[in-house]
Amino acid sequence: MTLKKKHYTDSIYYDIELTARIMKLLGAQLFDVMNMGMSPEEHAALDTIHCHPEICQRDLAKLILKDRANTGRILNSLEAKKLISRTIDVKNNRLIKKMTITDEGNKKLEETNYKIKEYLQKVSCKFSNEEIDNLQESLRIFRKSLEELLEMNI
Amino acid sequence: MTLKKKHYTDSIYYDIELTARIMKLLGAQLFDVMNMGMSPEEHAALDTIHCHPEICQRDLAKLILKDRANTGRILNSLEAKKLISRTIDVKNNRLIKKMTITDEGNKKLEETNYKIKEYLQKVSCKFSNEEIDNLQESLRIFRKSLEELLEMNI
DNA sequence: AAAAATATGTTGCATTTACAACAATAGTAT
């Protein structure tokens, strides 16, 4: 009853949707104003490749919450901007397109991450780091409940 | 630092995006399996009209988090399904398309809300109502911080 | 060894979405 409350705009569904929307807006604005030279999606991909250097496109897709098709397109764009290069490589005896971040890409990523960090300290002032940690933890637990429900398969 | 953490997949941005995505998936699945006869978006619109009987399309758009164009299209679909009817009316001496929920629409809305409530009690078992209230409150406070940042206009 | 299943990536298409332009009307200012 409290979960979906009585009506749509009172539900947790709505609160999460709305928060996600505002964050996306803020992100788009940040990347636009700061002239990052890449989209938030491209940054997400680049940053995630940096954290998982041997990742394949399929696994990257799962992490950045896109499907394989769109992940491929984002990577095409990053490649066109010479921020990554793609070579055919082998992992577990399987052919994969290995992605390597170029020097230019690493420089750009570092710059971008710094700008983001700098910008977002303004939020941290208003919402303490501990509060954010708690919120993230609550969301994780909440997701776990949802995923169990998905497995129940009704 | 904690807000965006070091990397994309550790950030609160990511947690919220991921949670939103899972909720949307769950919602789509629910509406599909239960044969609701309308999309989650249409339900959001219908339920919100029910809560604000005199609302105009523009205000409805703000509430259901769509733009005016898409709100109009959703309403077209609801009208085609005979769940609402639209008549030209006057509000504050202004011409607006007044939306009225049909009897069929009210019946459908009640049915749907009941099915949702029933289904979501399963989640409440795993995640207490109080926890959900707390999560919603945290999200509200977090959004407030973000909105202040948006007003600061960079 | 042949066939079936799995993994990886690409392409095409249909849907959703957002944004901008437009039309019609009403309020406000000069």
Place this chain on the structure above:
DNA sequence: ATACTATTGTTGTAAATGCAACATATTTTT
């Protein structure tokens, strides 16, 4: 009173997204 601005809704268009089909290659099954 006329012109400007704001509100409301529609239409058109371009971009993002997701899904299904396909191509290729590898692993597993028979």
